[in-house]
Amino acid sequence: MTNDDDLRRERAVANARILAQELARREAGGKWNRPLRLAPLVTRSDSGPSRLSRPDRATDHDRPRAAVVAWDLAHNMAARARVLADLLSTFAETDMVGALFDDFGSELWPPLRDRPNEPITFPAHGLTDFLAQAYAVAAATGDYQLLHICKPRFPGLLYGALLQRANNCSILLDIDENEQSFVGDHAPAVEVGTDELEALKRPMDEVGTALGIALGLDAPVRTVSNVALQRHLGGSIIRHARDEHDFEMSDELRAHGRELLGANERDFVILFMGTPRPHKGLDVIVEALGLLDDDFVLHVVGSTGQLGVDTSRARVVSHPLVPFSEVPVWLAGCDAIVLMQDPQHPISQFQIPAKIADGLSMGLPVVATDVPPMDDLPPNVVLRANDAPALAQRLLELREAEDAQAAIDRKALFRAEFSNTVNGARLQLLAALADDIPRETFASFVGPVLDHARAAYRFHRRRFHRENSARPDAEETGPDPSGTDLIVFAGSSGAPAVIGEELLALGEDPRVRSVLIIDQPLAATALARLATEANDAELVQAVVDRRLELADRANVAHRTMLFRELEDSNRDPFTGERLPEHRDFAQFVADQATRLGVDRASAMAWVDPGADDGAAVCDELGFSRVVKGRTAAADGSTSAGAMASELFD
Structure with a gap:
């Protein structure tokens, strides 16, 4: 074992001891009120900074380098990638890398555009141009010590596999929902014949997704976003976390938020932030408002078109997507966060709304459907309602009597479970444990991914050369x-x-x-x-x-x-x-x-x-x-x- 190996192990043990002490403090009633002083897992490579590093970025050479790998950064799947990047940034110099598939607009998702370090991206149409450009980016790297792949989608696994081979580094695979919910009858499978090679021309579609799910099951280290996924797939829970320093309520911030929303003094504002989807229960919220008086108003922040629900019996106001840095202001102007999900929908069985953390961070009431991903969250802190009448009753109770202790309980749950400090420490411990795993283990994991990708690439590019000769x-x-x-x-x-x-x-x-x-x-x-x-x-x-x-x-x-x-x-x-x-x-x-x-x-x-x-x-x-x-x-x-x-x- 080299001196570097000894140093890595010593630091991993020291970090684990620090984290254990902090966890004990929390269980004894202590607060997470300071950043953890954890040692970097490894020192920076002597090879110097990557050519892809931003020249204007201040780099701490004592911190390891990491990358969050997203299969696409043009739509809302990038929200989880941003969470992971923010958490990794608490202990590592972190890049966010991913494609911009033209299916989703070929432009960076708006909430990512205010990041200080611009993500490394390229436009892509299908498998062949995606693989080639991911290969190009990976070939120019060399000093990543850790990759965190966001979602077991085939393009993301492929990009991560190329980066792993180029950097000989460790990998964490993050799963924040059951991707099987998106692929219909395509069961996870690694058997690839001619039909599958043909279908992989569009790796973001059902065959590619089913293949990614199957390959992801062999990931040596996994993180998941909620307890339902943990029961289903194993892995360590890393929440949809938020920076506790960015999400702080104040009278001034609330006044600004009410002004942005256009809310008057009598309005009881229910906020829905994100992309409206069939399983997200927007129709239930509107139905509940139809049972209440006109002081209750729903503001939907993130709508890009028709909401797909009948709003004739309720006050509903739509707003476009906003940069992530503006989210606290909009939150401050509301009176409750409502997150209704269709409990029968497959997605709801394993997906937990990220906006729970937003509401808790500001001490705001959060009302959500009682679905399996919520099982480990106290129902007296994250309130439950499963249909429109129950939701209407909850909202009436919140307007009439909201005690100060409830807000304290919400903030305490946020600090203990959803803050960047807590989740960053958990992630750093996992990174240290992954760093102790032999690199051959990760190389073996990415091998089948590359085999399938090369086979599909050869299949389509040989056809290209035949047809264009x-x-x-x-x-x-x-x-x-x-x-x-x-x-x-x-x-x-x-x-x-x-x-x-x-x-x-x-x-x-x-x-x-x-x-x-x-x-x-x-x-x-x-x-x-x-x-x-x-x-x-x-x-x-x-x-x-x-x-x-x-x-x-x-x-x-x-x-x-x-x-x-x-x-x-x-x-x-x-x-x-x-x-x-x-x-x-x-x-x-x-x-x-x-x-x-x-x-x-x-x-x-x-x-x-x-x-x-x-x-x-x-x-x-x-x-x-x-x-x-x-x-x-x-x-x-x-x-x-x-x-x-x-x-x-």
């Missing part, structure tokens, strides 16, 4: 075993995704046995920027295709070397092997030639005008002849005849 019949053309092997050094890594007609035609020249196209070497950080900044998914997919040898046609192969810069420790996100340095380009070319059976001593090289690295290594590799081309080859602007003439005449 300039010469579809080239697949049937065999090389002339007596011909010459050619190595073409392209002038960039930005060649078209599909090998052009001229290069395929060159491969059919009777004097040619094979053609190996070698791009200019590409830095891992540059590939990541193509995904996160340039949003050039087509080019990123082309690079990944070449690395997976999917772009080859007949006797023409195309390769790209991805390299790490000197201060980085990047690994290949598929294999976990350390990426080469730029100076290893000649060895890369030699290895590719050997794998394809090319005898360098008899091979000829053709060098694009812009292929400076290719020209530099030709002498070292010892080709029989080197020709410096007059115009570019990889983009097809040089004809096969002209290239052949330069090579053979």
Whole structure:
């Protein structure tokens, strides 16, 4: 065991002791009124900051680096990801990473837009561009010690798997609802045939979700959001927590909130925050208000369209989504939080509303349906009502007589169970325990995820190359075993995704046995920027295709070397092997030639005008002849005849 391993274990034990003492204080009636002074699990890697780190972010080099991995950050699933990121940030430098699928608008979910550290995102349409761009981002990392994957959805598991291989780090999988509720009759399964490979073109749909559920069951360390999920799946409860310092009621804040809501002195404001869904019982709230006088009014904050309920018998006011930083102001203006769920709906059996924490944090009354995820919350603190008449009665009682002790009880429950301090400490302890698990355990967990993803990627990208080939019949053309092997050094890594007609035609020249196209070497950080900044998914997919040898046609192969810069420790996100340095380009070319059976001593090289690295290594590799081309080859602007003439005449 290394000194670093000893240090990690010592700190984990010390942290556990501190947490146990704090838990004992709480059980004895003490308050969580100060941050825990827990030691960082590991020291920062000597390799330096990731190239994806924000340059304006103040970084504490004594804190580990972590990432919350979300399968999508364009819609409300990102709410849980934000909770996890806030909790991890209490003890680690934390990134939030995820795609922006165009199914959900391709833009960052509005409540995330006020985060001080912008999430690392890229737009995505389906499996192939998602995988390629996630690969690109992962390849540019190297110093994450912990990943927290939010939800067992296949895209998130895949992104986490790529990051795990690239960083050789530990993983926590978070489950905050039963994803099976969203996939109908598709039972969790890891058997993948042709039909499933076809369906995985859209990994966010039912087949991908069912596959993700099945794969997630093997996660070594799991967190869950409520007691019903814990009974069903195991794992440690990490609540939908809130920062106790941000959610503090005051007379001034309440006045501001009432002003935002447009509420008068007589209004008893019921607040519903979030996206209205069929299982969330908005119709029950409206029905209850229909039984009461007009002083009761429902404000829905987060509506993006029609509410889908009849509001003719109740006062209902809609507001758009608001940034997360504004939530405390809106909460302060209300008189009660009502969270009704359809107790028969499958989602309600395992999902607990995050807004419970919001209401408790401000000492506000919270009324909710009595469903299994609520079982460990005291019913005299989080009030229960299962239908409209019961809810109407609760609201009347709250308006007529609300004692001060009730507000204290709510705040006490928040501090003990829903605060960032408590849940951050729990999460830090879990992170320390996960850090003690051998990395091979996590590598084994992500292995099947990557196997399924690569199989589906190959399935769809091979079809792409067949359908877009300039010469579809080239697949049937065999090389002339007596011909010459050619190595073409392209002038960039930005060649078209599909090998052009001229290069395929060159491969059919009777004097040619094979053609190996070698791009200019590409830095891992540059590939990541193509995904996160340039949003050039087509080019990123082309690079990944070449690395997976999917772009080859007949006797023409195309390769790209991805390299790490000197201060980085990047690994290949598929294999976990350390990426080469730029100076290893000649060895890369030699290895590719050997794998394809090319005898360098008899091979000829053709060098694009812009292929400076290719020209530099030709002498070292010892080709029989080197020709410096007059115009570019990889983009097809040089004809096969002209290239052949330069090579053979």
